[in-house]
Amino acid sequence: MDDDGNKRLSMAEFRKGVADFGLDLTDEEVKAAFNQVDTDHFSPCCARALNESRLKLIKAAFQKMDKTGDGQITVKDLKGIYNARQHPKYQNGEWSEDQVFTEFLKTFEAPNTTDGVEFLNYYSGISNSIDHDSYFDLMMRNSWKL
Incomplete structure (x- = not known):
């Protein structure tokens, strides 16, 4: 739904997304739903259930990242998977590799959580924006080299 890519969801983007998902809501209902949107992910009221094939791909991507197999993604897990040295803030000396990894983790996790x-x-939110299973499958396999 984040059409402008600023990692924030405006009311206009949300309204458009609701329409794209085929929901026929009044302005008041859209506003109420928008107020339920968490800063990290959509409220379950707006999400479609994941089918088994999509859930399996998401779990495979998580397992690929979880090198230690402890059910959590840590900086240690990311070493060798994510190349922090390509990040602009690492290249200009502003951040260390660990800082880059920590920021990468924040892309997926709420503060102080790394449990998946x-x-x-x-990825459930992303799944909601992709109509065809084949495209979601392709996106996940290409993104995570599954």
Whole structure:
């Protein structure tokens, strides 16, 4: 739904997204739903259920990241998967590799969590914007080299 890519959801973007999902809501209902949107992921009221094939891909991506197999994604897990040295703030000396990894983790997780729940919610939100299973499959396989 974030059409302008600023990582914030405006009311106009949300209204358009609601229409794109085929929901026929009044302005008041759209506003009420918008107020339920969390800063990290959509409220379950707006999400379609993941089918088994999409859930399996999301779990596979998480497992690929979870090198230690402890059910959590940590900086240690990311070493060798995510190349922090390509990040502009690492290249200009502003951040260390660990700082880049920590910021990368924040892309998927709520503050102080790394258990994969937010990772699942993040990709559930993305899944809602992709109509065809084949495209979601392609996107996940290309993104995570599954």
